[in-house]
Every structure is written in structure tokens, then in C-alpha cells.
Amino acid sequence: MNKLFDYEKFKAQIKEFSSSYNEEKPFPFAVFDGLFDETVLDQVNEEINNCTFEKDVRAIEGVEVKTMKPCLQSVAQCLKSSMAVSF
Numbered sequence: 001m002n003k004l005f006d007y008e009k010f011k012a013q014i015k016e017f018s019s020s021y022n023e024e025k026p027f028p029f030a031v032f033d034g035l036f037d038e039t040v041l042d043q044v045n046e047e048i049n050n051c052t053f054e055k056d057v058r059a060i061e062g063v064e065v066k067t068m069k070p071c072l073q074s075v076a077q078c079l080k081s082s083m084a085v086s087f
Contacts, residue, residue: 005078006035036075043071 010032017030024030047069068076078084 004037004040004074005084007083010035010084036078040071040075044069044075047072 013030013032013035021030022028051069
């Protein structure tokens with residue numbers, strides 16, 4: 001896969017799960033696998049492992065702070081995209 005997120009595979013999996021989604025127990029859910037480029041996920045994992053997490057007081061003061069590393073930001077943006085959210 002050459003891109004961060006495989007939207008075509010996502011659409012195909014949505015069609016595949018659409019009939020069984022509401023029947024899943026204990027609550028409706030679907031598992032989407034193989035949508036993200038493995039190299040990017042490895043980079044995200046490395047970024048998380050190398051981070052030190054601490055409370056950012058600027059967020060409390062109402063200032064938007066973007067502290068995520070680049071690969072994690074890319075994945076988060078992809079998950080918040082209109083195509084991912086609208087399914």
C-alpha cells in the first residue's frame with residue numbers, strides 16, 4: 001500500500017460488515033483490518049514509545065496545543081476525515 005489509509009478497502013469492508021454490524025454482541029461493532037500502511041503504524045508506535053507524556057497546562061488555559069508527533073498526527077487526521085467519520 002502506497003498511501004496512509006486505504007479508502008477503497010475501507011469502503012469494501014463497510015459493505016461486507018453492513019448486514020452483520022447491528023447483530024454483533026454485546027454491542028454493534030466492526031473490526032477493520034489492514035487499512036493503514038504498516039510502515040506508518042510502525043512509525044506511530046515508535047513515536048509513542050519515545051514520548052514522555054505530561055500534563056500540558058496550556059490546554060487548560062484555552063490555548064490549542066498540538067503536541068502529537070508527525071506520523072501520529074497523520075493517522076489522527078485520517079481517522080477524523082469526513083470519509084472515515086461518515087460511514
